Each structure stands twice: as C-alpha cells, then as structure tokens.
Amino acid sequence: MDHARKAILNMFGGEPLSYTRFSLARQPDGDNSHVEMKLSAEDEEGIENGVIDHHHTRTVKPRNNNHYLCFVLTVAVLIFLIGFLIGYLSFRGRMQATKCEDGVELCSGYQCTTESIKDESVEWTPEPVLYWGDLKSKLSDRLKSASFIDKIRKVSSTTHDAGSTGDEILADDIHEQFNKFKLDKVWNDEHYVRLQAAGGTANAVSLEDPSEALEKPDTYVAYSECAEVSGKPVYANYGRSEDFRELLKKNFNLSGAVILVRAGEIAFAEKVANAKRLGAAGVLIYPDPVDYRSLGDGVSLFGHAHLGTGDPFTPGFPSFNHTQFPPVESSGLPRIPVQTISSSAARRLFSSMNGPDCDAAWKGNLPVVYKLGSDSSGRNVKLQVSNELVEKKILNIFGVIKGFEEPDRYVVIGAQRDSWGPGVVKAGVGTALLLELARSLSDMVQIDGYKPRRSIVFASWSAGAFGAVGATEWLEGYASSLHLKVVAYINLDSAVSGSKDFRFSASPMLKTLLDEAVTGMKVSSADLRSVLPSKEVVFRVDDTAFPFLSYSGIPSISFSFNDGGKQYPYLDTSVDDLENLLRTFRSSPAQLENMIRAAAEIAGRMALRMTHDHELYLDYQSYNNKLRDFIGKLIPYRKEMMNLGLGQQWLLVARGDFTRAMAALTQDVKTTDLTNRAACRALNDRMMKVEYNFLSPYVSPKDTPLRHIFFGSGSHTLSALLDHLSLLRTNKSSFSEDLFRNQLALATWTIQSAANALSGDIWSIDNEF
Known part of the structure; x- marks a missing residue:
C-alpha cells in the first residue's frame, strides 16, 4: 500500500495529505476481508497546521502544496473504499447459508460443506440444473415408491356419496395428506348445492x-x-x-x-x-x-x-x-x-x-x-x-406447489372424490393418482431441487357423479379470473380400467403436449405408443374436463387406459369394487399398479412440461386447422347461401385474419428473448387467450353456460350452424333464414374477435372490416 501511495504522490508531484490504515490481519471468525479506516482528529488537526502525523511522527507540510491535489486524492480514496465495502457486503450476502437435513449448507447459487468452513477453505460447486430429461427421470423414480392400490382400497372402503358424512371424512383425510406432503398452501372450497336422492317410495x-x-x-x-x-x-x-x-x-x-x-x-x-x-x-x-x-x-x-x-x-x-x-x-x-x-x-x-x-x-x-x-x-x-331434491354441503379440497417465477399462472390437476357405490374406478383410481402425484411432485421440489416457473394446483372435487358439480361451481365462483390464470386442466377421473387401449379427449391445444408425454414411455417393457395406439374421442358432457373447456375456455384433457375402447362394465354400479378391477387385470396387483403408475407419469409429465419451459407448451396453431375444417364443410353450400343473398366473404376474411395473427405470434416467439420474463409472459398470455376467445360473447353464461363455439352446446356453435344449413337440402321447410343469418353473423364476429385478441395490441390489428 505504501508503494501505491508513493506512486500516486509521484504522479501528482506532491506528498500525502493524510494517513489511512487498512488492517488485513485475519479475523477470529476466519474473515480476512475486514476493513479498518482511521482518520484521526489529530490527523485533521495536522492538516490544519500543515503537519501530518505518521505513527506519531510529524512531517512539516510544504506550504506550497496544491489543495486541489488533496481534494482529488481524498475523493479517489473514498470511492475506492465505498466500492470495496459494496463488494465486501455482497460477498457476505452470498455467504448466508441455510442448513439442509443432511448437514450440508446451501449457499445462494452454490454448495458448501461444514467441513470446508472448519478448514477455512470453502469449496464452491454450481447448483445442479434440472433439464427436461432430468425431470422425467426423477418423476419416474419418485413414482416407483407409490402405493396406488392401498390408497384405492382406503377411498372405496366406505360409502362416500356427495355431501354425505363419508364424503366429508374423505375430504378431511385428503386435506391432511396434502398438509403432510408439505404443499405450500392447502384450503377448502365450500358450496351448498341441490342434488337428487332416491325417494321414500321406490321407483x-x-x-x-x-x-x-x-x-x-x-x-x-x-x-x-x-x-x-x-x-x-x-x-x-x-x-x-x-x-x-x-x-x-x-x-x-x-x-x-x-x-x-x-x-x-x-x-x-x-x-x-x-x-x-x-x-x-x-x-x-x-x-x-x-x-x-x-x-x-x-x-x-x-x-x-x-x-x-x-x-x-x-x-x-x-x-x-x-x-x-x-x-x-x-x-x-x-x-x-x-x-x-x-x-x-x-x-x-x-x-x-x-x-x-x-x-x-x-x-x-x-x-x-x-x-x-x-x-x-x-x-x-x-x-x-x-326422487327427492335435497340440499347438500360439498367440499372441494385444494393444495398448491407455488411457482418460483409466475405463481399466479398454474396448471390444475383434478379428480372426482365422490361416487355412488364403492366407486373404485370412478373415484378411487383418480384420487389415488391425485395423492401420489401431489407427493411425488412436492418431493421433486423440496428434495430434488426442481423450481417450477408456474404453480401446480391439486384439486379433489365433490359431487362429480352428478355432472361435475363441484368443479363447475368452482369455475363459476371465480369465472372472472380463472381463464387468465389457469394454463391447463388435467383430469384424472377413471384413468385406468384396462390395459389394451389408450383413449383421450382434449382441447386441440393439448394434443401435442400429450404426444410429448407418452413418447418414450414403457409399459411392460414395450413402447407405450406402439402397444397402445391412442384414439381421440369427443368430450362427453359428464366429463369433468368438459366445463373447464366449454364454460371457462381453459385447455383441458382427459385420458384413460381401457380394454378395447369399451366402457368399463362396472362403472356407476354397486359392483365397481377392487375385486372386479383386479379381475380385469387377471388378478395381478402388480400389473394394475404398473398401469396406474403409467397414467401418473403421463399426467406428471404434462404438468412438469407446462411449468418447466419458458414458453407455454400450447399448440395454438391447432385451431387454425379446426377453422379450416369448418370452412371446408361450409363452402359446398355457397350456392344455397347466394340464393339467400348471403356470401361467405366475411367469414373467410375472419379466418384469414386469424391465420395471419397465428403467423405473427409464431414469429414473435422466434424473435423474442424468452429469458426476458416480461416479454415471455406477454407471449404466453396471448397463447392462453386463444381458447377463451372461442367462447361466444353473444350468449349469456346464465342461459347458455357452454359457450364454446367448437365444443359448447347451443345454436351459437359452429356445428349447430352447419346442421341448420344442411336443412336447405334435407328439410327446407324447417330452415329459418333469420336464425341462420344470426348464426352466421355471430360466428363470423366471434372468429374475428379471436383473431384481433391474438394479434396483441390494437395497433397490431389489420383487417378489412
């Protein structure tokens, strides 16, 4: 330091104006970076008198010393000290550690062992990064310890009709298990609904x-x-x-x-x-x-x-x-x-x-x-x-793993809890899957170090046997915000009832995600896709995923392993018990466990993929194909429409605008830095709105709750428009021109609105209307 001081003095052609002492001696706690600065009052007095004390040795200051140089040197030293102290404090902040259960101290971004601290020589190793391949392996490992049959047996051991005492006891047990898994938050959602029960007189x-x-x-x-x-x-x-x-x-x-x-x-x-x-x-x-x-x-x-x-x-x-x-x-x-x-x-x-x-x-x-x-x-x-109408209190049970970057965006995984009768396949399989997925994914976060960008919500629904009552009431209760927050819904109901076929019902936006999830999976040492070719089926109105899609505009999916695509024969009967389910698997509990584990891995992979990537894994381009198919069915009626004085021009323009908006979004994804959180979130929000924007804004949610123009129910749907138009060839007397004009106009504007919303800001909208 003396050499540095002399060099500075020589540079400026002067002598030191004050003395600053840096103590670099090792401190008792092993910290050798402590800085001690001493500017004594006596030194200041010496400056006033033109004399500086160096360890009580005074030197007479030359009267002709440049005061400007004194000021510059003092500022330089202070800047150096401030910078040094900032660096020191930053270093100390990184040294703050939390103890793990195994005695290892985890530092922010690094790992250090207790032995290294004792030796006063810290060894730094980067925190492992969990890539997609790592996540799949860890999920599979976590699910190997799952015991699905035990949970199914417990769920079906007592009656649990919706709103019954058994249903409430089961709800409390699920709530307790969610807490045991150390989910970030567990809560109940209570509703009072009207259900029908068997009357006093037999039908x-x-x-x-x-x-x-x-x-x-x-x-x-x-x-x-x-x-x-x-x-x-x-x-x-x-x-x-x-x-x-x-x-x-x-x-x-x-x-x-x-x-x-x-x-x-x-x-x-x-x-x-x-x-x-x-x-x-x-x-x-x-x-x-x-x-x-x-x-x-x-x-x-x-x-x-x-x-x-x-x-x-x-x-x-x-x-x-x-x-x-x-x-x-x-x-x-x-x-x-x-x-x-x-x-x-x-x-x-x-x-x-x-x-x-x-x-x-x-x-x-x-x-x-x-x-x-x-x-x-x-x-x-x-x-x-x-039958008798009765009012029942039902409980939906929720638990959440909060995302680290976007906790207000989440994937919901749900299963029906109630059933009429034992309900092994109806409710037991789905509930067992829900609990084991909650445990496994929570362990991946707490033990394996996975940090999901977005949240994962686990939901146990009641009154599902009466038409997804619990799930729908939750959607209705928070309708103003859920479509902005829920990325996707994964339904676990009746996910396993056989082993010969794999079927699914899904929003077009989730089919690519499902394909990704089953790729490379093994069932009985064979590739899942080669052994169990998947087949898409139309959403049924009694599927819990259906209201998420058709009422709330949230991409949703249901899937199941079954035997030859036929409905499980014991579903919704008094003999939907574990014995009959095992008989389907030739009384082999191990084979049943393997199939349920495969279903859990598919659902888990989908949830992980939606919370791992910067960009949401939503195939928004798929709706371009749906619109193309619709236009293809409409074009053959061009002549009949012209006879009514109606053209197809504006509908084709709306579809064209939607196609261009899709292309613009794809280009934005390619050119945007997805590590920029704000920019990535803006792109993802545009993707999330695609499904919601196909809910017709021209019908009332009260009178026509299922408003989706592709998957809903009512005269506003595209299928209803085509069916009505076909009457011109099959039963012209039943055709209503006024109704059709209304259907055509509202369908056109719904598609155009979806295109406008997808385009982004209003100055990005360019159409011919």
Missing part, C-alpha cells in the same frame, strides 16, 4: 293391461322429473340423434312413447334430451351385455340426466348461498321421468313388444328378439319416479 317400471311389474331398481337417475307416465315402448338403440332419425324414417310415432335405449356411446343426458325433443313421455336406460360384458343381468346403472354441468338450480353462477339467488332452473333439465333398469328387465320388455324386428346393427346380446316397439294393440309400459 318402479311395469307393464299395463294386465299389470306386470318389471322391476323396482335400487338405482336412480339424478335430476329426472318426478312423475308417473305411461306409453307405448319404442326401442331407439343408443338414443343418438342418428338413431332417432332412423325411427322417424320408419314412421314411428314417438310422441307420448316411453323410449328404451341402451347405455353407452353418449351420456345419459344426451339420450334423454334427444327423446324429449321428439315428444317422448319418458326414458328407460339399460346395460346391454354386448357393451357391459360380465355385468350381472340384475344390475342397473346410476347416472344423471342434466344436459349441462354444475348445480342445475344455479345455472351460470356459483352455489355459495342459495338464499341470495332467484328460483331459476337450467334449461338442460330433462322435464320427463328417466329411470335405469337391468338387462333382465329390458329382456322382458322386449318380449312384450309386437312391432317389427330391429336391423342387425341395433341388436345387442340379450337372449331375445330385438323389436323396434309395439303397435296399437301392444301393451303400454308404466314408469313411476319419485
């Missing part, structure tokens, strides 16, 4: 003239109209729209008839709505052995008939407190009595019919001649339904 089905009881089932169909009706029986296959069209072609009178349909293909609510539309008096639903193999002939099904989701007595708004809302009902309620019966009762009903035989495609596997119905001389069937 009954019988034949008239003479009276003959067919069955008094121990099951019921929730939200059925409570009434007594009688009419001629008519068989309508699966009760699909095309099935009823076939009956109309054969000149069957469906008005006042009691329709018999077999379960499967579409939801109960859709079957009933189709029958009601044609004037049916009631509906009977039975499980045919061709679809429900191994199910006993005396077993009937449980289900619901509400063509919608959530509490049908608070449509479009949440059931937090019924007393605050007017008495309204969903338009999706059936308004006619509905009842399920066993295959044995259906066989006797077929035997009573005297009409024409069915076509081969409509025949099931009952030991009876399948008839289409009865003529005027045939016997009527009588249906009595006496």
Whole structure:
C-alpha cells in the first residue's frame, strides 16, 4: 500500500495529505476481508497546521502544496473504499447459508460443506440444473415408491356419496395428506348445492293391461322429473340423434312413447334430451351385455340426466348461498321421468313388444328378439319416479406447489372424490393418482431441487357423479379470473380400467403436449405408443374436463387406459369394487399398479412440461386447422347461401385474419428473448387467450353456460350452424333464414374477435372490416 501511495504522490508531484490504515490481519471468525479506516482528529488537526502525523511522527507540510491535489486524492480514496465495502457486503450476502437435513449448507447459487468452513477453505460447486430429461427421470423414480392400490382400497372402503358424512371424512383425510406432503398452501372450497336422492317410495317400471311389474331398481337417475307416465315402448338403440332419425324414417310415432335405449356411446343426458325433443313421455336406460360384458343381468346403472354441468338450480353462477339467488332452473333439465333398469328387465320388455324386428346393427346380446316397439294393440309400459331434491354441503379440497417465477399462472390437476357405490374406478383410481402425484411432485421440489416457473394446483372435487358439480361451481365462483390464470386442466377421473387401449379427449391445444408425454414411455417393457395406439374421442358432457373447456375456455384433457375402447362394465354400479378391477387385470396387483403408475407419469409429465419451459407448451396453431375444417364443410353450400343473398366473404376474411395473427405470434416467439420474463409472459398470455376467445360473447353464461363455439352446446356453435344449413337440402321447410343469418353473423364476429385478441395490441390489428 505504501508503494501505491508513493506512486500516486509521484504522479501528482506532491506528498500525502493524510494517513489511512487498512488492517488485513485475519479475523477470529476466519474473515480476512475486514476493513479498518482511521482518520484521526489529530490527523485533521495536522492538516490544519500543515503537519501530518505518521505513527506519531510529524512531517512539516510544504506550504506550497496544491489543495486541489488533496481534494482529488481524498475523493479517489473514498470511492475506492465505498466500492470495496459494496463488494465486501455482497460477498457476505452470498455467504448466508441455510442448513439442509443432511448437514450440508446451501449457499445462494452454490454448495458448501461444514467441513470446508472448519478448514477455512470453502469449496464452491454450481447448483445442479434440472433439464427436461432430468425431470422425467426423477418423476419416474419418485413414482416407483407409490402405493396406488392401498390408497384405492382406503377411498372405496366406505360409502362416500356427495355431501354425505363419508364424503366429508374423505375430504378431511385428503386435506391432511396434502398438509403432510408439505404443499405450500392447502384450503377448502365450500358450496351448498341441490342434488337428487332416491325417494321414500321406490321407483318402479311395469307393464299395463294386465299389470306386470318389471322391476323396482335400487338405482336412480339424478335430476329426472318426478312423475308417473305411461306409453307405448319404442326401442331407439343408443338414443343418438342418428338413431332417432332412423325411427322417424320408419314412421314411428314417438310422441307420448316411453323410449328404451341402451347405455353407452353418449351420456345419459344426451339420450334423454334427444327423446324429449321428439315428444317422448319418458326414458328407460339399460346395460346391454354386448357393451357391459360380465355385468350381472340384475344390475342397473346410476347416472344423471342434466344436459349441462354444475348445480342445475344455479345455472351460470356459483352455489355459495342459495338464499341470495332467484328460483331459476337450467334449461338442460330433462322435464320427463328417466329411470335405469337391468338387462333382465329390458329382456322382458322386449318380449312384450309386437312391432317389427330391429336391423342387425341395433341388436345387442340379450337372449331375445330385438323389436323396434309395439303397435296399437301392444301393451303400454308404466314408469313411476319419485326422487327427492335435497340440499347438500360439498367440499372441494385444494393444495398448491407455488411457482418460483409466475405463481399466479398454474396448471390444475383434478379428480372426482365422490361416487355412488364403492366407486373404485370412478373415484378411487383418480384420487389415488391425485395423492401420489401431489407427493411425488412436492418431493421433486423440496428434495430434488426442481423450481417450477408456474404453480401446480391439486384439486379433489365433490359431487362429480352428478355432472361435475363441484368443479363447475368452482369455475363459476371465480369465472372472472380463472381463464387468465389457469394454463391447463388435467383430469384424472377413471384413468385406468384396462390395459389394451389408450383413449383421450382434449382441447386441440393439448394434443401435442400429450404426444410429448407418452413418447418414450414403457409399459411392460414395450413402447407405450406402439402397444397402445391412442384414439381421440369427443368430450362427453359428464366429463369433468368438459366445463373447464366449454364454460371457462381453459385447455383441458382427459385420458384413460381401457380394454378395447369399451366402457368399463362396472362403472356407476354397486359392483365397481377392487375385486372386479383386479379381475380385469387377471388378478395381478402388480400389473394394475404398473398401469396406474403409467397414467401418473403421463399426467406428471404434462404438468412438469407446462411449468418447466419458458414458453407455454400450447399448440395454438391447432385451431387454425379446426377453422379450416369448418370452412371446408361450409363452402359446398355457397350456392344455397347466394340464393339467400348471403356470401361467405366475411367469414373467410375472419379466418384469414386469424391465420395471419397465428403467423405473427409464431414469429414473435422466434424473435423474442424468452429469458426476458416480461416479454415471455406477454407471449404466453396471448397463447392462453386463444381458447377463451372461442367462447361466444353473444350468449349469456346464465342461459347458455357452454359457450364454446367448437365444443359448447347451443345454436351459437359452429356445428349447430352447419346442421341448420344442411336443412336447405334435407328439410327446407324447417330452415329459418333469420336464425341462420344470426348464426352466421355471430360466428363470423366471434372468429374475428379471436383473431384481433391474438394479434396483441390494437395497433397490431389489420383487417378489412
């Protein structure tokens, strides 16, 4: 330091004006960076007198010393000291460590061992970075210790109907386990909803003239109209729209008839709505052995008939407190009595019919001649339904792993908790998956060092058996913000009921993510994609993922392993137990565990990918293809539309603007620094809005909750527009020009609005309107 001082003095041609002492002696705590600066009052006095004391040795200061040089040197020394102190404090900040359970001190960005501190020689090693390949391996390792069957057995060991004591006990247990997994926050969401239960008088089905009881089932169909009706029986296959069209072609009178349909293909609510539309008096639903193999002939099904989701007595708004809302009902309620019966009762009903035989495609596997119905001389069937409407408190249970960069953006993983009967596949499998995923992903954060950019929310829903009531009420309760925050929803309900086939229902934006998740996965030492070719199926209205997509505009996905694509025969029955599920896997618990573990790994990979990357893994380009397909179906009707004075120009322009907006977003992704948090968040927000912007803004969420123009329900949908337009060729008298003009205009503006929103700021919008 003396040499430096002399050099400075020589440079400026002067002598030192003061003395500053730096003590570099090692301190007792091992810190050798302590700085001691001494500017004594005596030194200052010496300066005043023109004399400086160097360790009590005074030197007479030359009278001609330049005061300017004194000032410059003092400022330089002070700047040096300030810089040195800042560096020192920064270094000390990095040295602040927290103790790990294994005794290792973790420093910010580094690791140091207790031994290195004792030796006063710190060894620094970079904190490991978890890349995508690392995450997949760690997830797989964590899931190897999972015990799914034990959790399934516990869930199904007691009854847990929605809102029952058993349901609440199970909810408390899940809440406790979420806390045990050390999730960042665990909370409950409480709702008061109206459900239907079996009445004091058993429902009954019988034949008239003479009276003959067919069955008094121990099951019921929730939200059925409570009434007594009688009419001629008519068989309508699966009760699909095309099935009823076939009956109309054969000149069957469906008005006042009691329709018999077999379960499967579409939801109960859709079957009933189709029958009601044609004037049916009631509906009977039975499980045919061709679809429900191994199910006993005396077993009937449980289900619901509400063509919608959530509490049908608070449509479009949440059931937090019924007393605050007017008495309204969903338009999706059936308004006619509905009842399920066993295959044995259906066989006797077929035997009573005297009409024409069915076509081969409509025949099931009952030991009876399948008839289409009865003529005027045939016997009527009588249906009595006496269900009771009850109010129940239900609980949704949530736990969250908070993101490190964007905690207000999250992926939701959910499973239904309640069930009618044991519900091993219906609720047990999904709940076991939910709990083990929560444990595994939490361990990856707390132990393996994964730091998700975004949050992961785990949700246990109640009243799912009544039409995703718990999930829908949550969506309705926080509708103003969830579409801005939830990146995607992954549904775990009934994820495993077999091992021969893999099927899924998904928003187009999540298909690429699913493809990524199953790539490279092994099942029984074979590649998943080669052994179990995936097949997409249309969302059913009773799928919990459906309201996320069609009501809230959130990309959603459901998937399942099953046997040959057929519905699991014991689902929604009193025999949906662990014994029957194991029988499906040849009584091999190990094989069942492997399939459930594979399902957990698929869901876990999807959640990790959505929280790991800078850019959201959303295939927004997929909707460009959906629009192209729609336009392709519309173009053949160009001549008919021109005859009405309508063109397709503006719809084509809207679609073109959407395509250009997609291209602009893709270009922005390529040219933006995704490590810039603000810029990356802005891009991701544009991607998240794609799904939401396909909710029609021209229909009321109260009157038409399922507003999605691709996946919703109502005249605002693109499929309804095409169906209505097709009447110009098939039934012109039923075509309404005013209705079609309205449909065309609103569809065009919905697509144009989606294009405008995707473009970004208003000065980026360029269209011909």
